[in-house]
Amino acid sequence: MSKPLVLLDHDGGVDDYLSTLLLMTMGHLHPLGVVVTPADCYIQPAVSATRKIIDLAGREEVPVAVSTVRGINPFPRLYRRDSWVVDHLPILNEAGTIQTPLVPESGQDFMVRSLREAPEPVTLLVTGPLTTVAIALDTAPDIEAKIKEIVWMGGAVQVPGNVEKSIEPGQDSSAEWNAYWDPIAVDRVWRSNIPIVLCSLDITNQVPVTSEFAHRLAKQRKYRLSDFAGQCYALVIPQDYYFWDVLATAYLAHPEFYELQEVETAIATTGPSQGRTQLSPGGRKIRMMTQVDRDRFYTYILQQWSR
Numbered sequence: 001m002s003k004p005l006v007l008l009d010h011d012g013g014v015d016d017y018l019s020t021l022l023l024m025t026m027g028h029l030h031p032l033g034v035v036v037t038p039a040d041c042y043i044q045p046a047v048s049a050t051r052k053i054i055d056l057a058g059r060e061e062v063p064v065a066v067s068t069v070r071g072i073n074p075f076p077r078l079y080r081r082d083s084w085v086v087d088h089l090p091i092l093n094e095a096g097t098i099q100t101p102l103v104p105e106s107g108q109d110f111m112v113r114s115l116r117e118a119p120e121p122v123t124l125l126v127t128g129p130l131t132t133v134a135i136a137l138d139t140a141p142d143i144e145a146k147i148k149e150i151v152w153m154g155g156a157v158q159v160p161g162n163v164e165k166s167i168e169p170g171q172d173s174s175a176e177w178n179a180y181w182d183p184i185a186v187d188r189v190w191r192s193n194i195p196i197v198l199c200s201l202d203i204t205n206q207v208p209v210t211s212e213f214a215h216r217l218a219k220q221r222k223y224r225l226s227d228f229a230g231q232c233y234a235l236v237i238p239q240d241y242y243f244w245d246v247l248a249t250a251y252l253a254h255p256e257f258y259e260l261q262e263v264e265t266a267i268a269t270t271g272p273s274q275g276r277t278q279l280s281p282g283g284r285k286i287r288m289m290t291q292v293d294r295d296r297f298y299t300y301i302l303q304q305w306s307r
């Protein structure tokens with residue numbers, strides 16, 4: 001039997017690089033490619049780092065594509081500058097060359113082509129804003145039938161958001177950043193019939209990146225993937241950091257670690273709550289992750305990076 005197909009669309013944050021790293025270790029899946037959406041990053045170093053990480057994982061057959069979409073509410077520069085740091089980590093630059101190919105077409109066109117050419121429906125793993133997916137759907141509505149489901153890290157349903165008033169004046173702190181970058185795109189995807197599995201702040205709040213976890217990684221730093229992951233987590237440990245994207249990614253390998261609940265939701269697209277994902281009776285049905293077996297999740301990623 002052929003392996004299930006998956007396409008990753010990430011947005012260049014530290015967490016996105018580690019999601020890429022984790023996905024590349026999953027032998028049971030066939031990744032069609034990685035699209036980088038220019039949101040939580042500067043795009044040039046983000047694309048460069050992504051290709052080097054795929055090289056590091058020994059998966060240089062997986063192509064990378066650059067999305068050229070634009071959002072509405074830019075990510076803070078302080079978050080985005082991590083892309084420059086990661087791209088310059090020594091462990092990614094020993095070779096001095098990059099093997100993983102960069103496709104010539106835009107990320108949104110690559111998404112359309114990959115889905116059209118796929119022999120069976122594809123799981124989309126999206127760890128950034130939904131803009132590239134929304135534009136691809138507008139450009140080529142036929143691809144909707146080729147998307148098996150979207151696993152999306154985004155939203156905050158029954159918990160506060162992370163777009164804080166102190167950073168974004170006028171907002172009410174109810175939105176999550178991936179949704180806030182482009183609420184219209186979330187609404188576009190919500191208006192499709194594609195099954196959606198949501199990895200929102202409701203569940204990611206349960207899995208902080210802790211010093212204890214970083215120390216467990218350090219103990220296995222003889223493995224190159226653990227060494228790289230440890231350097232990335234050291235970069236973000238001063239912030240309140242969570243396994244946002246990595247938690248969404250691990251779902252592709254071990255859905256049995258998670259509890260899901262079907263809920264009806266709506267998206268605020270304008271005003272002080274723009275980007276808010278809220279419960280709304282009669283609204284768009286999605287399945288949201290509500291619980292995760294934290295110990296098994298931590299153990300799984302440590303095991304995957306033991307190489």
Ligand SMILES: [Ca+2]
Binds near residue numbers: 010011013015016128
């Ligand atoms: Ca991300």
